[in-house]
Amino acid sequence: MIRTKGRACTGKRRHDTWEQAEDHRQRLIAKGGVRLTAYQCRNRACHGWHVGHLPKPRT
Numbered sequence: 001m002i003r004t005k006g007r008a009c010t011g012k013r014r015h016d017t018w019e020q021a022e023d024h025r026q027r028l029i030a031k032g033g034v035r036l037t038a039y040q041c042r043n044r045a046c047h048g049w050h051v052g053h054l055p056k057p058r059t
């Protein structure tokens, strides 16, 4: 197993393309999940797209 800092993909759903991740994001938002974003995984072993929470905005 490769340990990665920050956003790990463990337990998260993987998508091959941004479109698929975006579609998943829209479904989660429809269920009430807000502040979600689709991002490309930084794990080279994964190299997929995930849907995660946006970082809290600092004002």
Ligand SMILES: [Zn+2]
Pocket (backbone or CB within 6 Å): 008, 009, 010, 014, 041, 042, 043, 046, 047, 048, 049, 050
């Ligand atoms: Zn991943």
